Amino acid sequence: MRLNHLNLTVADVNEARKFLEKYFQLHTRASRGESFAVLSDEDGFVLTLMKSNAVNYPKTFHIGFVQENEEQVNLINQRLRDDGFEVGSPKRAHGWTFYVNAPGGFTIEVLCPAEKKDNSYL
Structure with missing residues (x-):
């Protein structure tokens, strides 16, 4: 499933x-x-x-888009920056990753996992 x-x-x-x-x-x-x-x-x-007029997700709530490689993470990060979004540089955590606050009131993680085993990173 x-x-x-x-x-x-x-x-x-x-x-x-x-x-x-x-x-x-x-x-x-x-x-x-x-x-x-x-x-x-x-x-x-x-x-x-x-x-909804009252969007209130918990602080750690986010959705994620896993990328095939670190270059894809960097490319999305740069496109967002070029278009005026406030995003930090990607960092090495549980993979090569960064977060962005999306229009509408939710957070997105963009990630290339440290170890890719059938698209999982846990």
Whole structure:
């Protein structure tokens, strides 16, 4: 069994949707104005975004996008910086990683795991 669907409540559905499309290759499959969007990737993962006026995730909550190599992490980091997002440089932790606060009120981790064994790092 694998996780294939996640719903996030966000403050701005359209801005979050555009961000995820631009930097993480998700594609919008359906939307209802500013209140709801369905996105997916090439592997069949479905991410839904629902509008909420009170987005309040725990401090450590985040979603992650695992990359094939450190160069991909660096490339995404630089693209975000070039577009004006405040992101720290990637660091060596449980892999080569950095975090970014996404439009809509949630955090994303971009990561190349230290040891890749069937796409896991724990």
